[in-house]
Amino acid sequence: MRKFRSLIFITFLISYSTYADFEGGINALGRFQYDLALAAFMPEAKQGNPIAQNFVAHTYREMQNYTHAYAWYHLNKHCNDSIDAKIELKIVELKMSKAAIETAITIGNNLYHRLCKQ
Numbered sequence: 001m002r003k004f005r006s007l008i009f010i011t012f013l014i015s016y017s018t019y020a021d022f023e024g025g026i027n028a029l030g031r032f033q034y035d036l037a038l039a040a041f042m043p044e045a046k047q048g049n050p051i052a053q054n055f056v057a058h059t060y061r062e063m064q065n066y067t068h069a070y071a072w073y074h075l076n077k078h079c080n081d082s083i084d085a086k087i088e089l090k091i092v093e094l095k096m097s098k099a100a101i102e103t104a105i106t107i108g109n110n111l112y113h114r115l116c117k118q
Contacts, residue, residue: 022044022055024036025037025041028040029058038056038060041055041059045115048115053076054076054084054085056072057069057076057088070096070101070104070105071108073085073088073092073108074109074111075115075116
């Protein structure tokens, strides 16, 4: 029973820590502090958290870095079958050249092989 309580407590701490990071990232995003937002979202995104991956993509989109936004939406679409990512890809690609889209797909595929195929 003691081990079970410890496990619940540890799970709570990890969940709270993730929530705190997300809250900090969202606050930074709202203040246009994109580097801080990326720093908050990126660790969870690299652990495969689809919500964090979407926040990373959105942050890049706010920065008007459409290549990286597209790459992260591409990852989220293929790794998590995210309907939001599918919609965002269509919106972002309207702002990109075909060459930039091809570059973004290459980056997204590299992210997919690093982060999803584990």
